Amino acid sequence: MNHFELTGGELACEGVPLTRIADEVGTPVYVYSTATLERHYQVLREALVGAGLGDPLIAYAVKANSNVAVLSTLGRLGAGADTVSEGEIRRALAARIPAERILFSGVGKREAEIAFALDAGVLEINIESEPELELVEKVARAKGVRASVALRVNPDVKAGAHDKISTGKADSKFGIALPDVERLYAKASNSPGLRPVGLACHIGSQISDLASMDEAARKMRGLVERIRAEGLSLERLDLGGGLGVPYFNQPEPPPPSEYAAMIAGVVKGLDVQLAFEPGRMIAANAGVLLARVLYVIERPDGRRFLVLDAAMNDLLRPAMYDAYHDIRPVKPREGEAVAYDVVGPVCETGDTFARDRKLPPLQPGDLVAFMTAGAYGATMSSEYNSRPLAPEVLVKGDRHAVVRARPSYEDMLSRETAPDWL
Incomplete structure (x- = not known):
């Protein structure tokens, strides 16, 4: 059981709409119940x-x-x-x-x-x-x-x-x-x-x-x-x-x-x-990774790519284990399901979350949630491609708090120094 349900036509974590968290914190972002x-x-x-x-x-x-x-x-x-x-x-x-x-x-x-x-x-x-x-x-x-x-x-x-x-x-x-x-x-x-x-x-x-x-x-x-x-x-x-x-x-x-x-x-x-x-068994269904659609690309052969702002550095399990995560639109649109290759922006073919995944119609700017992402999601993430780590948000009832902030690029660069010969 988890506490991520459609409420008023959009996905919420307990009493907090996921759109609110995305608007306040940005995406990608992990959300825990x-x-x-x-x-x-x-x-x-x-x-x-x-x-x-x-x-x-x-x-x-x-x-x-x-x-x-x-x-x-x-x-x-x-x-x-x-x-x-x-x-x-x-x-x-x-x-x-x-x-x-x-x-x-x-x-x-x-x-x-x-x-x-x-x-x-x-x-x-x-x-x-x-x-x-x-x-x-x-x-x-x-x-x-x-x-x-x-x-x-x-x-x-x-x-x-x-x-x-x-x-x-x-x-x-x-x-x-x-x-x-x-x-x-x-x-x-x-x-x-x-x-x-x-x-x-x-x-x-x-x-x-x-x-x-x-x-x-x-x-x-x-x-x-x-x-x-x-x-x-x-x-x-x-x-x-x-x-x-x-x-x-x-x-x-x-x-x-x-x-x-x-x-x-x-x-x-x-x-x-x-x-x-x-x-x-305790953490997996307690968390989702929230991401935003950047592009929908349709090839001449009919293959559609759903390009998200989340990548394999944020959620490694599909690339490492061929793991399956249910993907749900935060605000589902009406219309016949469409097959997408769901991918991220990292420069790796392995940066693919799903192939030929049937999903409701999606457009750039839409939010999607990777379900069952509370275990081995944030803990296995990295800054590959110099992408900042996704923040983490904890929800309790109708309250939410950032429990790990997204680092700035300045934060990331501050950890590195050049030797004196440079």
């Missing part, structure tokens, strides 16, 4: 608690949408943060998410980042390899502390809608291979610099069925039982995120209630604190 963010978090939490899973930690995956206002919105509801860099930890802290609700994941943590995480007092560091285990131990001992760690397991389960977002197979760079987990957990347990608290896994993103998640969860339960059988303490099990969202051209993914029931069946009687790392 507070009501949708809150609802998605609450529905997931209610499903997990209602399935008898205790008081789970829902650590929102910051990489999906790292805007501090978004993080603060979720943090006020009790969400934690799953982070993969020092920068993301700093964002979570800036959003007043307590350190004891922050997880630090990622396959390539630098020594300085590990030191920062320990100084900040994060809940746990998710270890992805034996060399990383040794580095965390070294940093912790130098600081005279015991680092709380969990081992991220690669359960060798294929999942995810695209190979680039599938992270659970044995050939993936992520996680510790199944045969090494028990040995490394024992190694961590015997270290004066480490305090192993549990296991973690995350097998991919945009998962549309529960079979792969069920398989991974069962493998994780087996590991928990074997590690405890060795007399070692294990208190937390992090089952990651990855449950898909509807991109309008795909089957409806399982609801959180079915996901929670599946997890409850797998972990029944295990007596472990559970953690989850949802990102896309």
Whole structure:
């Protein structure tokens, strides 16, 4: 569910017409709905608690949408943060998410980042390899502390809608291979610099069925039982995120209630604190990218190009993943649908959002909204072609605020300097 609906003949976010935001802020611009963010978090939490899973930690995956206002919105509801860099930890802290609700994941943590995480007092560091285990131990001992760690397991389960977002197979760079987990957990347990608290896994993103998640969860339960059988303490099990969202051209993914029931069946009687790392399922449908039509170009062969002021630097997913985003006119015109190639102004053929997409008739100056753009939209954007980053706007009821301003060209140039020999 999202809160972007036609009201009085035009698309609005909650109680704010998108035309108002476009007129005030300009385009392209990301627009986020507070009501949708809150609802998605609450529905997931209610499903997990209602399935008898205790008081789970829902650590929102910051990489999906790292805007501090978004993080603060979720943090006020009790969400934690799953982070993969020092920068993301700093964002979570800036959003007043307590350190004891922050997880630090990622396959390539630098020594300085590990030191920062320990100084900040994060809940746990998710270890992805034996060399990383040794580095965390070294940093912790130098600081005279015991680092709380969990081992991220690669359960060798294929999942995810695209190979680039599938992270659970044995050939993936992520996680510790199944045969090494028990040995490394024992190694961590015997270290004066480490305090192993549990296991973690995350097998991919945009998962549309529960079979792969069920398989991974069962493998994780087996590991928990074997590690405890060795007399070692294990208190937390992090089952990651990855449950898909509807991109309008795909089957409806399982609801959180079915996901929670599946997890409850797998972990029944295990007596472990559970953690989850949802990102896309909370943020995706909570945001749109608003763009304006620059030109409508018709070729002699009848092909029509809809040229927008938004480009692949603003929304990379179609170019990188062949991802589908529903495109909706903000003020739909009457008339028969027309097939367009929807493109941006960047000098790349890959700067194409859709081909032969049937849309209502559009004219230069019209506004369109890319739906389900709240996750992996702004966070993956860049200044390619020296295009300023799109601003971000958060809506709550009939109010809205710019939560990241569009940088000026002077702002962009001020970050660069010429050496003295020039």
